[in-house]
Amino acid sequence: MAEVEETLKRIQSQKGVQGITIVNAEGIPIKTTLDNSSTVQYAGLIHQLVMKARSTVRDIDPQNDLTFLRIRSKKSGIMIAPDKDYFLIVIQNPSD
Amino acid sequence: MSIPTAKLKKPTLKVTPSSRAMNISTSGILRLNRSATYARSINASVSRKSFCLAADSKILEKSSVQTPKHTIQVLDENGKDVTPRPVYQPDPAAVQSKHSKIFASDTSGGTMSDFYSTTYQTTTNASFAGAFTRSLFGSGSVSIGSQSIMESMSEEIEDPSSKRDNSISLSDVQVKREEVKELIQEEMLDDMVDLYLVESDTLCLLDMPAISVSVDSMEAESVKERNSRYTELCKNRTGNDKYMGRSMQTFNGASKTKEVQSEAITMADAATIANNWDMYDSFCSAGQGEVDLSTDTDKASIAEMIHQNHGPTRTMERTMSVISSSTIVSSSSSRMEMEPFVVPSESKPDPELILQSEEFQQHLFVMERIILENIYQPKLAAYRQLPTLEDPDSMPKAVPMVVSRREESSLDEEGPPTPALERLWSFSCELTTGRNVSSMAWNKRNPDLLAVGYGQFAFKDQKPGLVCCWSLKNPSWPERIFTCQSGVTALDFSASSASMLAVGMHDGTIATYNVQSREKTPVIDSSDCVHKHTSPVWQVRWINHERALSGEDKGEALISVSADGRISKWFLRKGLDCIDLMKLKRTRNDRFKRQVGEKERKSEALISRQAPGLCFDFHPTDSNIYLAGTEEGHIHKCSCSYNEQFLETYQAHKGPLYRITWSPFCSDVFLSCSSDWTIQLWRQDLFTPVLGFMSTQRAVYDVMWSPKWATVFGAVNEGRMEIWDLGASILDPTIVNPASPGVKLTSLLFATETDCVLVGDSDGQVSVYQLKNFTAGEGTQVGTLEDIIGSTLASQL
Numbered sequence: 001m002a003e004v005e006e007t008l009k010r011i012q013s014q015k016g017v018q019g020i021t022i023v024n025a026e027g028i029p030i031k032t033t034l035d036n037s038s039t040v041q042y043a044g045l046i047h048q049l050v051m052k053a054r055s056t057v058r059d060i061d062p063q064n065d066l067t068f069l070r071i072r073s074k075k076s077g078i079m080i081a082p083d084k085d086y087f088l089i090v091i092q093n094p095s096d
Numbered sequence: 097m098s099i100p101t102a103k104l105k106k107p108t109l110k111v112t113p114s115s116r117a118m119n120i121s122t123s124g125i126l127r128l129n130r131s132a133t134y135a136r137s138i139n140a141s142v143s144r145k146s147f148c149l150a151a152d153s154k155i156l157e158k159s160s161v162q163t164p165k166h167t168i169q170v171l172d173e174n175g176k177d178v179t180p181r182p183v184y185q186p187d188p189a190a191v192q193s194k195h196s197k198i199f200a201s202d203t204s205g206g207t208m209s210d211f212y213s214t215t216y217q218t219t220t221n222a223s224f225a226g227a228f229t230r231s232l233f234g235s236g237s238v239s240i241g242s243q244s245i246m247e248s249m250s251e252e253i254e255d256p257s258s259k260r261d262n263s264i265s266l267s268d269v270q271v272k273r274e275e276v277k278e279l280i281q282e283e284m285l286d287d288m289v290d291l292y293l294v295e296s297d298t299l300c301l302l303d304m305p306a307i308s309v310s311v312d313s314m315e316a317e318s319v320k321e322r323n324s325r326y327t328e329l330c331k332n333r334t335g336n337d338k339y340m341g342r343s344m345q346t347f348n349g350a351s352k353t354k355e356v357q358s359e360a361i362t363m364a365d366a367a368t369i370a371n372n373w374d375m376y377d378s379f380c381s382a383g384q385g386e387v388d389l390s391t392d393t394d395k396a397s398i399a400e401m402i403h404q405n406h407g408p409t410r411t412m413e414r415t416m417s418v419i420s421s422s423t424i425v426s427s428s429s430s431r432m433e434m435e436p437f438v439v440p441s442e443s444k445p446d447p448e449l450i451l452q453s454e455e456f457q458q459h460l461f462v463m464e465r466i467i468l469e470n471i472y473q474p475k476l477a478a479y480r481q482l483p484t485l486e487d488p489d490s491m492p493k494a495v496p497m498v499v500s501r502r503e504e505s506s507l508d509e510e511g512p513p514t515p516a517l518e519r520l521w522s523f524s525c526e527l528t529t530g531r532n533v534s535s536m537a538w539n540k541r542n543p544d545l546l547a548v549g550y551g552q553f554a555f556k557d558q559k560p561g562l563v564c565c566w567s568l569k570n571p572s573w574p575e576r577i578f579t580c581q582s583g584v585t586a587l588d589f590s591a592s593s594a595s596m597l598a599v600g601m602h603d604g605t606i607a608t609y610n611v612q613s614r615e616k617t618p619v620i621d622s623s624d625c626v627h628k629h630t631s632p633v634w635q636v637r638w639i640n641h642e643r644a645l646s647g648e649d650k651g652e653a654l655i656s657v658s659a660d661g662r663i664s665k666w667f668l669r670k671g672l673d674c675i676d677l678m679k680l681k682r683t684r685n686d687r688f689k690r691q692v693g694e695k696e697r698k699s700e701a702l703i704s705r706q707a708p709g710l711c712f713d714f715h716p717t718d719s720n721i722y723l724a725g726t727e728e729g730h731i732h733k734c735s736c737s738y739n740e741q742f743l744e745t746y747q748a749h750k751g752p753l754y755r756i757t758w759s760p761f762c763s764d765v766f767l768s769c770s771s772d773w774t775i776q777l778w779r780q781d782l783f784t785p786v787l788g789f790m791s792t793q794r795a796v797y798d799v800m801w802s803p804k805w806a807t808v809f810g811a812v813n814e815g816r817m818e819i820w821d822l823g824a825s826i827l828d829p830t831i832v833n834p835a836s837p838g839v840k841l842t843s844l845l846f847a848t849e850t851d852c853v854l855v856g857d858s859d860g861q862v863s864v865y866q867l868k869n870f871t872a873g874e875g876t877q878v879g880t881l882e883d884i885i886g887s888t889l890a891s892q893l
Contacts, residue, residue: 007460030447058373081459086450088459094470
């Protein structure tokens, strides 16, 4: 548990990282470093996107599964590690 | 016997009894049932019951008590006898009837049963003595369900003898009934009831005569005759005047609508989208025995989609064959698509559980690396000699005036761009700050894995040592951290089992760690060994002996050299144990060979007979020969076969030798560096160095040949890091990189596949530099080196 905390802290302190959010399978945030409204917004939107992405991947080959999703935008990048029970979402500004 | 007739529907008819047993109904609602008597039973007496229905209590019915027969006469207003004629005339001779009149309002039990019986319009309501009646009652009054009444009735019927002669008047009837009832009640328990079971006549309930007759039967003749007659008749009929066609009209009964109301049937629409993977999931989970899918998801099949998920075991064969047909993945509510993921899990996972789960840690790990890759991407790309991607959205920086080409492949000319070092990044974290980097080693199998040992060189300010395994993918935090009880002075990765890391420490302990596991403790430790080193271990090396001395020495062995003057070979035999390959004995400067047992010079008081060994290196091709450097400044060439004496001794240095290294390209050439500010290049058959290099007046801590070019080597002294290219110049280093002020550089490592150099310093940082615009030329330049050596030698002559 402590290692998890440490890793989270390290990630948070990396250059450009804006926030980390962990949402459970229903889209309810478990742990977050962003403010509430952003968290809720990210959680809801990303949840749908991941579902869609996962559906896409699995439709092509049902034995395949989505392991990582990364969105690169002009101002930031969103990295999502999906799992059966949760999503791990990190927002980073790479150009900082 | 007179049979009165009466109109049935006149309400004001007067009823008068008549002699005969007849019943007359008076009111419109009254109905008269004439009971048929079947007097063929054994019992001679026949009792007849007739019932009257009356909405209002109107019937009077009576007959004389004495006579069994009583008749009623109905008279209308005019006094006309309108008693209804009985439908059936019973046989007068055998009649003895008993009447029972019913009042609708009369609630005596017996009458009510009668009342009810008649409502069923059993035309064969006969009331008979004994068993027959009983059976009738049984059939007729089953639906009444008043057993007591029936019983009472039956009881009553049952003794016909006692009641036979009752022609009962109204009151009599009542009384009789009551009497009978009372009687029954009193005597019920004691009575021995006689039951007469008699076979009743066959009641024909339905008679459908056959249309066809067998040819052989008796009637056949007559039937045939009738048939022929009929056909003749039909023939005659057509034109005959005797027969006239006439139409008839049938009345259709009036239809009646009847309304029925029921509860509304609630209907619910259910729809589902079954995806490719959805079916695959159900198939897999059904195969494992989970069938709780249907409860959680309302999956009703859509008409155009024949995928079904109910009872997946049942329909799976069908659906699997349909997978090839297109499935429409519409943007239905995400809830539907989500449910397959929720379903297999037993319950909603606790947030705490999630955070502690293995997968979460793994994901964090990956995420961290990805984030770092984002940050370090240009650097790592440069390291790997990939073209760096320009971030298209970042502001374009001003192009420096100095032209420096970006491509890193080897160029033919050096030209205007000067070779330089570019600092890419450094491995450091808060754990390592303040520690002295004492040694570095690459993993033999995974060239991205670097082990760095932290420990002080000097005897003073010793603190617990640290070994960190860094991965290139995460420059900000080591993958493995091992703390050791004393400063780490030497490191090496094994080649055969790539996860074994040997660590030599300042207190003489040698430990091996398994970097694959997450354990913090060494696999094995030499602290229990009797022959362990008593002084700092300055170098450890895994050496693969191809030609073994004895059978058990084959394979890889760990060799270490320590300041107590021994070069030991360690092996695992009931614990870590070592044998000495060589004891480094002190030699005097003017001697080449040491004689056994000779005393040292008397003028010197030596602490020990051994010379502290500081470094060694095995010959790259011949693993029997190795070089050892001592604190005295001597280089001894030794063989594993002889552990008593040296093969050769090279003396040139005036101070402790910090590093000896064979050239990976020229097997005769080796380099040595020492604290006497010099680096010497030797050829093993010459006892004086071929070339000496000195750039600054600082002790050279480390020197290493470049793995790529034979003429290039790097050196680290206290204040700066140098790259020498002998092809370019033998007097000056080609590239010089000064250290940060206050920091001493302590170790050097070339990266094996790229043009990068790692430099460790006394502040705990391992900096990665890339050689830019640097090349020694095509190929490995072995020839060049030899040329240089040859020319130098020639010039010395």
